[in-house]
Amino acid sequence: MSLFRFYSPPAIRKRGLRSAILAGLGRGAHSWLALLVMKGLNAALTAVSNFVLAYVLIRTVGLESYAFIAGLLAVAALVVQCDLGIAVLTFSELRSHYLSEAQKRKANQDDNDLVLAIVTIYSAIAAIAVATLGVAFFAGIVPVAHHSIAYFLIFAGAVCPLPHMPLRMAINARDGFVWTESVELARRVAILAVTIAMLFGLSLVAYSTLSLLIWVTSIAALVWLARPHGFALQSGVFLEGLLFLRRKFREARAAVVLSSAKFVISIFPYYLLSATGDGLAIVAFDMFYKVSRFAMMTYLIGAETVLPHQTRALHNKNAFGLGRATAAGFLLGLLPMTLGIVAVSMFGERIFGTILNHSGIVSPTMRTALCAMLVFMLIQTTCAFVLVGAGKFEALARRASITLAGMALISALMLLFHWSIDTFIVAYVCVYGAGALLYAECLYSLSRSLWLKSSQAFKMGTVQKI
Known part of the structure; x- marks a missing residue:
């Protein structure tokens, strides 16, 4: 075999090297x-x-x-x-x-x-x-x-x-x-x-x-x-x-409702606060928004990394594989979440003061609400990716619509009772958190159903591994 390799034509050796490279790239x-x-x-x-x-x-x-x-x-x-x-x-x-x-x-x-x-x-x-x-x-x-x-x-x-x-x-x-x-x-x-x-x-x-x-x-x-x-x-x-x-109009309609609701939930405070004419409130929310969006981006690293494994587990009705992949994605998000909470709670006043060149715009109450927001966003991101992979668009659209209705309610209350920016942000985070828990409840229902199917398949000897 070694002599054959030594005296093999260059074209054969080249094809072998190319195949090895392609195989490595494939892995x-x-x-x-x-x-x-x-x-x-x-x-x-x-x-x-x-x-x-x-x-x-x-x-x-x-x-x-x-x-x-x-x-x-x-x-x-x-x-x-x-x-x-x-x-x-x-x-x-x-x-x-x-x-x-x-x-x-x-x-x-x-x-x-x-x-x-x-x-x-x-x-x-x-x-x-x-x-x-x-x-x-x-x-x-x-x-x-x-x-x-x-x-x-x-x-x-x-x-x-x-x-x-x-x-x-x-x-x-x-x-x-x-x-x-x-x-x-x-x-x-x-x-x-x-x-x-x-x-x-x-x-x-x-x-x-x-x-x-x-x-x-x-x-x-x-x-x-x-x-x-x-x-x-x-x-x-x-x-x-x-x-x-x-x-696929029914599912497409649900996807449209879900995407639109999420988009409005994330940006509507800009327009609401602009209507009040409070420039400092807009600046404060801008900092809140930028930090939370950056946190979301870091959470997506873990969520999108485990998505291929989650979809395979869902297809194979492998409840254990789905739970393992989802837990891995959640754990990957815990690190940036923890670092973000520490930075905001302990150094937030100095960080925001340096960025804005003014102190006190982002109050301690808002910083505390931001820390809670980081937790709720990790929960929602983790759950949403699994549920989207499972095609649960209608269930997600209903929950996003409920959250959006809650946001409309607190907006009306803010304008009616002249809430401060701190009160509004606390209410905003509470409504968002309730929506995140609704996502978690939906994931729990999916997991429970999958575990039951998995148990039945295991008894019949048809469980597949990821």
């Missing part, structure tokens, strides 16, 4: 540790990039232009919100098909049609939004004295996540989590490098052009990755995908 692509590392790096880069972008833009184009860009990004966020949870529903559907079909290499035609339809619709929405902004600039409806081309390109890049999302979901549904995170990592590193380059003379137009090009390249990379993961997007039938969505 890495299914490694939970690789996924955890990738998600951790992406979360860290996201946090760094947000602060670096603000730092750089303020120093290169000024505070006024930065404020305009922030407004554009807020509008782009509303455009991206047009997804309304359809991408998550698509993931649940495609993941179920993938696991049910014994992990066939090629996706069926219905799945191809569905992905093509959603990507086409979202690309059209993004293009219409960009064209509308261009017309508004050209007609003077949105007056811009300087940087109009740069603003236009920045907005175009900011709506790229819309067609980007369903592509990621489709590839992830077929165990491509590590590959999509790799694309995300490359994109974030490239955009961070371009952002920093502005400090060394790169113009705003060049920055916006390169950022848009990076986004387009990222989408192209996902389209390329879709083929080895079973999708031939160019051969899909658009109308067939629309018909499928129509057949």
Whole structure:
């Protein structure tokens, strides 16, 4: 055997080396540790990039232009919100098909049609939004004295996540989590490098052009990755995908309600507090929001890392495997939650005072409420990912709607009785916490049902391991 290896032709040795490399890459692509590392790096880069972008833009184009860009990004966020949870529903559907079909290499035609339809619709929405902004600039409806081309390109890049999302979901549904995170990592590193380059003379137009090009390249990379993961997007039938969505209207409606409710719950205090005219209250809530959003991003590292194992356990009706994976995700979230609580409770006054250049805006009561919020967010994030993987959109939509109704009630009470910002935040956290417990109750019901099915399957000798 050794002589054969020694005298084997170079082509055979080359093919053997390539096969070994591909096999190694394949094992890495299914490694939970690789996924955890990738998600951790992406979360860290996201946090760094947000602060670096603000730092750089303020120093290169000024505070006024930065404020305009922030407004554009807020509008782009509303455009991206047009997804309304359809991408998550698509993931649940495609993941179920993938696991049910014994992990066939090629996706069926219905799945191809569905992905093509959603990507086409979202690309059209993004293009219409960009064209509308261009017309508004050209007609003077949105007056811009300087940087109009740069603003236009920045907005175009900011709506790229819309067609980007369903592509990621489709590839992830077929165990491509590590590959999509790799694309995300490359994109974030490239955009961070371009952002920093502005400090060394790169113009705003060049920055916006390169950022848009990076986004387009990222989408192209996902389209390329879709083929080895079973999708031939160019051969899909658009109308067939629309018909499928129509057949799934009930679940799609629940996904829309869930996504919309979660979005409103997270941002409505900005608009409510703006109506009161209390500028300090808005600044205080902005700090509350930013810390809680950053916490959510760190919780997603653990939740998304164990998601492939949870969906496999759900498919195999393996209650023990589901519990083990969910517990692992929760434990991964405990570390950032604990660090966040310690930082806010012990050093919050100094941290917020330094950021805002004023002390006392974020009161001790609000900091205590923020600590409770970090706990409730971990509970809700952990439960929500399992339930979405199980396709429990209607159950989640009902609970999110109940939480939203509670938020509407405390908003009315605030306006009626002129609550202080501290009282409102405490009420906000209490309602959010009640919603998180409703999610936990739903997960408990699912787990209990799965344990009963698992016990019956075990007696029949049909339990499968993850």
